[in-house]
Amino acid sequence: MQEEIIKNIILGEEEDYLINVGPQHPSTHGVLRFEVSLQGETIKKVVPHCGYIHRGIEKMCERDTYPQIIHLTDRMDYLSAHMNNEAVCLCVEKAMEVEVPERVTHVRTMLDELTRIASHQLWWCAMGMDMGALTTFFYGLRDREHILDIFEESFGTRLIQSVNTPGGLMQDIHPGFQKRVKEFISYFRKKLPEYDQLLTDNVIFRERSEGIAPLSREDAIQYGVTGPSGRASGFSCDVRKSEPYGIYKKLNFKEILRTEGDTLARYKVRIGEMYESMNILEQLVDNIPEGDYTAKMKAVLRLPVGEFFQRVETSRGELGVYIVSDGNKTPYRVKFRAPNFSNLFVISKLAPGYKIADLIAISGSLDLVIPDIDR
């Protein structure tokens, strides 16, 4: 009986035309496998299979001290590495009741938004590629390079910064940081309309994204779809607004919400967020307070016995860090609530009834980062 159920779940009906999209496929953005039953070109059923790059990060966290855990979180959602770091730092700081200097929260928020723009730029590249517009890739990467250069100048690293540590930053920002950020904003304000010219306003892109795979608000909440994908369905889930951390409560910014919930809405929310992130950066860049770049911390960090939780808004949704401490220098248990994991499984609800080409566009619009799903 049980075998039969499993067989039905995995294989579907006998006569279905079954193809595996992945684990090695150009459009899954990593090692993810969609098992797709087709009828002609139309999708009957999609079953996502994950776990191909499961590295046991949560288990590894139990072995490491808190400053070491930070570097593991980089490797989950590598495109929002800074937010992942920050989540653990905030959780540890909250548990230890450490007051971090204002400069640190300020700089962290700026790095958050820079990371968010860089991540959305890469998403835009990949989204275009998934739709078959190859030129988007180079436009997006061209602009993303400027952000990575800013990171490189200050911290020596580009993709994952690993600059956070409980209590602050490992090193101060480069003196040219402010100037570079200002240059980037004025540059990117000019370049972002190009994105619309190249892809958003293209008639083929519109045809392929408008009204495709709408996700209702109820479903978004039920599946726990957060981040831009959830906000496209009208699910107001921005942690920066609902549970502000860092300096966000002092800032004046909009939460981009749309109601359509289709591929185009998910696309437009991300484009809108890039504008919004630039607004936030503009508010912050001129008044970075002077001061220490880290609080005084003990040499060995021990969290008090108890359970601690912190959520942050990464570029893909809500990341929750849950730490159970037994008073040792290593945590007893760490659990990450990864946004991509929830965002992935909604695809088996969205895709059926659409064409195989739409599946790729939908998974592109959900903006999945596979290492974050598997952890």
Next chain:
Amino acid sequence: MTFNIYDFTELTRSIDDGLKAVMSPGWALFTELVLIGLVFLILYALIGLFLVYAERKVCAFIQNRLGPNRVGPVGIFQTIADLIKLLMKELIPIKNADKLLFNIAPFIVIIASFMAIAAIPFAKGLHAIDFNIGIFYVIAVSSLGVVGILLAGWSSNSKYSLIGAMRSGAQVISYELSVGLSLLTIVVFAGTMQLSGIIESQANGWWIFKGHIPAMVAFVVFLIASTAETNRGPFDLAEAESELTAGFHTEYSGIKFAFFFLAEFMNMFIVASMAVTIFLGGWMPLHFGTGNLFNHIMDFIPPLVWFFGKTFVVIYIMMWFKWTFPRLRIDQLLTLEWKYLLPINLFNILFVAFLTLMGWHF
């Protein structure tokens, strides 16, 4: 034997006479066929290599890159290096593949494009065969290629390939109609199907200029439909690398893959040269009015330069929209053909027939 860069009729006739003087007519014909075959093989390889290089440079230009720039000056030998690499690569045998069809498929594709090139007039008196039904021949022969694509997808025992091949079949057969009908528009104008005759009819102005709006419409339709017929972006559904990895040629490697690749580029050349021949005056120079200085200067440019120049302009346009447009979906692709292009075309051809009947064109 005189060599005239503006008219190759004498040159070809004198070669023919010279051959007939030394051997029997049968052998002379045979020698001529071999000679033409050799010339076309070399031309085919050269144009193919050039087009691959051109596409890389054009797409690099569109994408803010430099493109190949290491092998030779500005990378001109890059495609030759790639060709050598492809020649030396292993031909991976596919398990459970239909061996015969699998091996035959690339040849069918490449032969179809090779046959079409025979009818193209490169300059005055410079074409292999001048059929009186030249357009019909080109349409018929170029549609053979889809058989190769279907076989490739069917025989390689891969689901991705099969989907790609089925898409390609649906696509090519649909768009064949639009290609044929848009060419017919000019056939009605010119009153002949002979390619040389159509070019002669454009001596006083290209059809796209003197054919009023219908010729414009037909040209645009032809450009769209022929891009679809060559399986190039934004109509590259048969390959659709983001969906089907590489579509019908997923399982091919080495030189067999190169055949598909080369055939795609040559089809692009054939389609562009057909557009030039039918709509843009073939090797005819650009003329405005009669007997002015501009026309004399234009006449001075050799027909070969005109032909290849115009062809590469059309090819550039095709590359341009390949590299800026996203890919269509299969249902949108068929909607575009059956609901838009075909009705437009049918009305267009009726309109042209009316115009010609009333004698309202120049």
